[in-house]
Amino acid sequence: MLKTRVIPALLLRGAGLVKTTAFKSPVYVGDPINAIRIFNEKEVDELVLLDIAASRTGRGPAFSTIESIASECFMPVAYGGGISSVEQVRRILGLGVEKVVINAAALADPQIVRATADEFGSQAIVVSIDVKRKLLGRYEVYGDSGTRSTGHEPAAYARMMADLGAGEILLTAIDRDGTMKGYDIELVSKVASAVSIPVIASGGAGTIADFGVASKHGGAAAVAAGAMFVFHGPHRAVLITYPSHAELSAVLS
Amino acid sequence: MTVCTRCIMDTTDPDISFDAAGVCNHCHRYEEVARQRIIPAGQRQERLAQLVAEVKRAGEGKPYDCVIGVSGGVDSTYVAWVVKDLGLRPLAVHLDNGWNSELAVANIEKTLNKLGIDLYTHVIDWEEFQNLQISFLKASTPDGEVPTDHAIFALLYKIAAKQGLKHVITGTNVISEAILPEKWGYGYFDWSYVKDVHRRFGSARLSTYPHFSLLHLFYYVFLRRIRMVSVLNFIDYNKNQAMDILKNELGWVYYGGKHYESIYTRFYQAYLLPRKFDIDKRKAHYSNLVLSGQMTRPDALDAMKAPVYPANLLEEDRQYVIKKLNLDGQQFEEIMSLPRKTFLDYKNNRNVFAFAKRLVNSSRRLIG
Numbered sequence: 001m002l003k004t005r006v007i008p009a010l011l012l013r014g015a016g017l018v019k020t021t022a023f024k025s026p027v028y029v030g031d032p033i034n035a036i037r038i039f040n041e042k043e044v045d046e047l048v049l050l051d052i053a054a055s056r057t058g059r060g061p062a063f064s065t066i067e068s069i070a071s072e073c074f075m076p077v078a079y080g081g082g083i084s085s086v087e088q089v090r091r092i093l094g095l096g097v098e099k100v101v102i103n104a105a106a107l108a109d110p111q112i113v114r115a116t117a118d119e120f121g122s123q124a125i126v127v128s129i130d131v132k133r134k135l136l137g138r139y140e141v142y143g144d145s146g147t148r149s150t151g152h153e154p155a156a157y158a159r160m161m162a163d164l165g166a167g168e169i170l171l172t173a174i175d176r177d178g179t180m181k182g183y184d185i186e187l188v189s190k191v192a193s194a195v196s197i198p199v200i201a202s203g204g205a206g207t208i209a210d211f212g213v214a215s216k217h218g219g220a221a222a223v224a225a226g227a228m229f230v231f232h233g234p235h236r237a238v239l240i241t242y243p244s245h246a247e248l249s250a251v252l253s
Numbered sequence: 254m255t256v257c258t259r260c261i262m263d264t265t266d267p268d269i270s271f272d273a274a275g276v277c278n279h280c281h282r283y284e285e286v287a288r289q290r291i292i293p294a295g296q297r298q299e300r301l302a303q304l305v306a307e308v309k310r311a312g313e314g315k316p317y318d319c320v321i322g323v324s325g326g327v328d329s330t331y332v333a334w335v336v337k338d339l340g341l342r343p344l345a346v347h348l349d350n351g352w353n354s355e356l357a358v359a360n361i362e363k364t365l366n367k368l369g370i371d372l373y374t375h376v377i378d379w380e381e382f383q384n385l386q387i388s389f390l391k392a393s394t395p396d397g398e399v400p401t402d403h404a405i406f407a408l409l410y411k412i413a414a415k416q417g418l419k420h421v422i423t424g425t426n427v428i429s430e431a432i433l434p435e436k437w438g439y440g441y442f443d444w445s446y447v448k449d450v451h452r453r454f455g456s457a458r459l460s461t462y463p464h465f466s467l468l469h470l471f472y473y474v475f476l477r478r479i480r481m482v483s484v485l486n487f488i489d490y491n492k493n494q495a496m497d498i499l500k501n502e503l504g505w506v507y508y509g510g511k512h513y514e515s516i517y518t519r520f521y522q523a524y525l526l527p528r529k530f531d532i533d534k535r536k537a538h539y540s541n542l543v544l545s546g547q548m549t550r551p552d553a554l555d556a557m558k559a560p561v562y563p564a565n566l567l568e569e570d571r572q573y574v575i576k577k578l579n580l581d582g583q584q585f586e587e588i589m590s591l592p593r594k595t596f597l598d599y600k601n602n603r604n605v606f607a608f609a610k611r612l613v614n615s616s617r618r619l620i621g
Contacts (some may be wrong), residue, residue, distance in 0.1 A: 031351045
């Protein structure tokens with residue numbers, strides 16, 4: 001395995017996978033089970049699965065969907081979406097998921113990060129931070145799928161999460177999501193240099209070279225990509241792909 | 254069981270008939286179809302040049318000349334290669350029905366990247382399609398791939414119309430797929446059949462499923478003048494040579510059986526058809542290769558002795574299909590033991606198509 005993990009980030013909405021642009025206009029990309037089977041055979045390092053409707057609709061995690069997906073995954077998988085209690089985390093980890101991703105619950109009550117890290121270990125807790133770039137280049141953490149400003153400054157918030165016991169930060173640049181224009185390296189670098197835990201850069205990956213930049217210049221320990229692994233060419237045609245080990249090691253070694 | 258003396262088709266086809274020499278109706282039909290559709294060697298160069306000129310003219314001023322379908326399989330990948338080789342500018346169209354193998358998507362990706370072809374994908378809503386596939390399993394006919402095939406043709410027509418193109422270049426070919434007993438695979442053009450089966454057994458509304466009625470077909474063919482072109486009938490199509498070219502030029506990888514690039518097709522042909530219907534589609538496929546001179550009859554008979562697919566992988570596929578269709582083991586066994594039916598047990602437009610086909614074939618002879 002390369003020292004920088006390269007992680008497909010899949011968005012679940014209902015029973016299907018979608019891909020958003022700047023957290024909006026979800027496009028249906030297919031059935032998660034089949035997508036995961038393809039990623040299995042492509043020997044993907046790790047997978048992030050985020051249910052983008054679970055918090056918004058208030059229904060919480062869809063346990064049976066998570067279970068059927070997790071049982072299909074050969075690679076470690078992190079699940080996020082609608083998690084609001086320690087009990088839910090216990091149940092999800094019991095379904096064969098390696099890590100949980102917490103976002104809204106941590107914004108509402110940061111202590112959930114400490115409680116879950118204490119019980120399950122930091123390695124199982126990923127805190128997801130969605131960030132918008134404001135006018136004048138200031139960054140701010142946003143909640144509720146990028147619709148609500150929180151007043152938090154990303155690096156400070158990430159440090160707080162790390163202090164509470166988060167094992168990793170999944171850092172998403174909302175404006176870059178789905179654009180394939182490259183990561184927000186300034187943001188990645190700010191957050192990565194503020195914490196000692198791994199930061200997963202997310203939002204904007206379009207080429208393999210972007211991974212190298214996020215790792216070398218941004219200090220990202222891992223890189224996530226969505227659109228790049230599900231869309232092909234100018235029509236954004238759905239076609240699952242993942243770079244070969246040789247292609248990755250050329251930019252990540 | 255009686256086996257044809259020329260090809261390897263046998264009485265597992267309920268409608269097979271033999272002449273005095275023991276030669277089956279498929280052999281006779283093959284000859285007729287080959288005469289009608291394969292362009293004779295002497296005329297190929299000229300006819301192909303005419304075709305290319307016509308496609309180019311129709312595509313003038315547009316970003317693409319023609320539409321091709323891609324599945325990652327031999328025939329469609331070879332079409333992509335041939336079309337580029339002829340200097341055309343195709344738009345590739347792919348139907349994602351939720352059963353792509355990794356090999357299929359990797360083959361598509363390599364092909365398009367190497368040849369510089371743009372792609373359009375339609376992803377059928379999986380919950381809808383799952384429901385439709387279960388409808389066909391419950392209908393208990395041996396043509397459970399009709400929902401996929403119908404959607405592919407619907408999509409090809411739709412995208413050609415949307416792009417204002419007149420030519421859909423397909424991989425259907427006489428050399429390797431002219432033989433197929435009607436009851437083994439009826440109806441991919443027949444929406445009324447699909448609709449009736451789903452009305453009886455399904456529950457999901459088919460809202461994103463691409464389909465076309467006779468009226469749509471009439472619109473595409475006669476008003477929009479969209480032509481389906483089987484380009485492989487215009488060239489000397491040799492399957493083994495084609496595969497070698499694809500492997501060497503595109504890094505394409507073979508997946509081990511006709512249409513096995515789709516997991517469901519592989520399961521359907523290797524597991525369900527032999528067990529439930531006593532149908533082994535390899536017979537039709539190898540017979541076809543025997544008649545087109547790309548396989549000898551003894552080799553074909555010999556190849557039939559090999560298992561259709563390794564037993565352990567069959568079991569893996571079976572479990573996956575059950576899981577993916579959201580069935581349980583018992584529901585699946587119930588489906589397997591339902592009494593056999595054919596498309597004739599359901600509403601269909603077979604007579605209309607038979608009439609249209611006769612019309613097309615007679616005009617084909619007139620046009621030459």
